[in-house]
Amino acid sequence: MSNLWFLYLFFAALLIFIGIYCLLTMRNLIKLFIAVEVISKGVSLAIVATGAVKNNILLAQSLAITYIVVEVSLVATALALIINIYKKNKSLDVRLLSKLKG
Amino acid sequence: MAIQIILLCGLVIFxxxxxxxxxxxxxxxxxxxxxxxxGIIFFRLGAPYAGVFEISVVAGLITVLFILTIALTKRGDEVTEARLVKLAFPVFFILFLVIDGLVMKSLLQKIPALPSGPEAGSFGQVLWQQRTFDLVAQIGVILAGVLAVLALFRKKEEDKDE
Incomplete structure (x- = not known):
């Protein structure tokens, strides 16, 4: 049981690492958002796998569904924001956002 | 077990x-x-509803939203990434792989988790009776997302008025 849990969390950590690496190094806004999606995949894998291993799959499943709904809402809002930023800057380069003044 | 490992490797590779x-x-x-x-991993873990949501919503809807955004921002490909980023990725990945393999097992013994024990009832009962507040919060989040998208695309009309 512990080995199975280790296996899933091992891969979940890898996904989170891939996402964080992309967030720290890349400049394209859509790429950064893809990285957020990859991290969220890692998190949902960890939630469901922990539920399955600890015999709490129904609770884990409901939490995963809640998480997916939040993720969709986040994606819709963020992509709308990205389109607006593109209209304003004519570029998806995240470095241009540092010129914003409040 | 072998199929699970293949699926997990596929997930990480893609x-x-x-x-x-x-x-x-x-x-x-x-x-x-x-x-x-x-989604297939969720199915195999005994979470079919989460699997269906993952495949239909995340693989379907979110991909459509991404493709739509990419189509609306055609010149987005022109952002130049630092060359070192792609070259350094395999090095950092293998480094993390080793650290993950060494640390995760001992870390798991220290992390408190839910107590093991069989659950009573069906998925519907757990979702609608135990997690009712989550459902209310989900409705709030969806409304917030819809209002945010509406607010973000309303800006153009205000500009016209000016």
Whole structure:
């Protein structure tokens, strides 16, 4: 049981690492958002796998569904924001956002 | 077990490809394939509803939203990434792989988790009776997302008035 849990969390950590690496190094806004999606995949894998291993799959499943709904809402809002930023800057380069003044 | 490992490897490989592809369309499609793998893993873990949500919503709807955004921002591909980023990725990945393998097992023994024990009832009972507040919060989040999108695209009309 512990080995199975280790296996899933091992891969979940890898996904989170891939996402964080992309967030720290890349400049394209859509790429950064893809990285957020990859991290969220890692998190949902960890939630469901922990539920399955600890015999709490129904609770884990409901939490995963809640998480997916939040993720969709986040994606819709963020992509709308990205389109607006593109209209304003004519570029998806995240470095241009540092010129914003409040 | 072997199938699970293949599915997990597929998930990690396609997620890695999603960030390494220069073409955004290919990256979005890789992400969709990764979601498909995750959905199948959910099915195999005994979470069919989460699997269905993952495949239909994340692999389907979110991919459509990504492709739509990529189509609306055609020149987005022109953002130049630092060359070192892709070259250094395998090095950091293997480094993390080793650290993850060494540390995760001892870490798992220290992390408190839910107590093991069989659950009573069906998925519907757990979702609608035990997690009712989550459902209310989900409705709030969806409304917030809809209002945010409406607010973000309303700006153009205000500009016209000015």
């Amino acid at each position: 997620s890695g490809l999603a960030i390494l592809f220069k073409d955004l369309l290919k990256a979005a499609l890789s992400l969709a394939v990764a979601s498909l793998f995750l």
